Amino acid sequence: MSQKMLLSSKEMNIILHRLACQLVENHTTFENSVLIGIQPRGTFLANRIASILKEEYGISGVKMGQLDITFYRDDFRRSDKPLEANKTHIDFVVEDKRVIFIDDVLYTGRSIRAALTAVQSFGRPSEIELLTLIDRRFSRHLPIQPDYNGRQVDAINEEKVKVNWKENDGEDAVYLISK
Numbered sequence: 001m002s003q004k005m006l007l008s009s010k011e012m013n014i015i016l017h018r019l020a021c022q023l024v025e026n027h028t029t030f031e032n033s034v035l036i037g038i039q040p041r042g043t044f045l046a047n048r049i050a051s052i053l054k055e056e057y058g059i060s061g062v063k064m065g066q067l068d069i070t071f072y073r074d075d076f077r078r079s080d081k082p083l084e085a086n087k088t089h090i091d092f093v094v095e096d097k098r099v100i101f102i103d104d105v106l107y108t109g110r111s112i113r114a115a116l117t118a119v120q121s122f123g124r125p126s127e128i129e130l131l132t133l134i135d136r137r138f139s140r141h142l143p144i145q146p147d148y149n150g151r152q153v154d155a156i157n158e159e160k161v162k163v164n165w166k167e168n169d170g171e172d173a174v175y176l177i178s179k
């Protein structure tokens, strides 16, 4: 196995600030907008974006949720590894809200397809956008694209993009892992 760094901590930081800035451009005060991190790894990105909104733009109290999609995946019965469900925590209704899904990597699009189904239990949003740190373009199985994206990555199916977060993995970095 070999790994190559795609983004350093410094580069990630620049991208995170740009993504937060693009959100502010579109959502201004976030009065009617909510952030939903896709479990598990999208929640780290959602927390970082929320911190930047607060620290850089003074936008605090943005509604934040975490959505687990495990049992909404179309391939969950095919999984050969034990399923590990995470917590869904959405303590607000999404009815008529502008929802922003946040995930670290967009690959086939199946996780986001599952999230679109899962979120319906919490109401009918007026719109749903997608923010991702890494878009593995040319790998999609479904017509799903990010509205806000950090970096496009071209990788073959045998490779994996791994996003590390300081609070979980001890460092901020993105790696391309070849098996």
Ligand SMILES: O=P(O)(O)OC[C@H]1O[C@H](OP(=O)(O)OP(=O)(O)O)[C@H](O)[C@@H]1O
Pocket (backbone or CB within 6 Å): 038, 039, 040, 041, 042, 103, 104, 105, 106, 107, 108, 109, 110, 111, 112
């Ligand atoms: O567009 P997709 O093909 O659905 O891939 C994207 C998803 O893949 C990753 O999670 P994964 O299910 O690989 O879990 P893990 O890497 O945290 O084990 C990542 O955090 C995204 O949620």
Ligand SMILES: O=c1cc[nH]c(=O)[nH]1
Pocket (backbone or CB within 6 Å): 105, 107, 136, 159, 160, 161, 162, 163
């Ligand atoms: O490269 C990939 C593909 C799916 N999910 C990841 O986290 N990385």
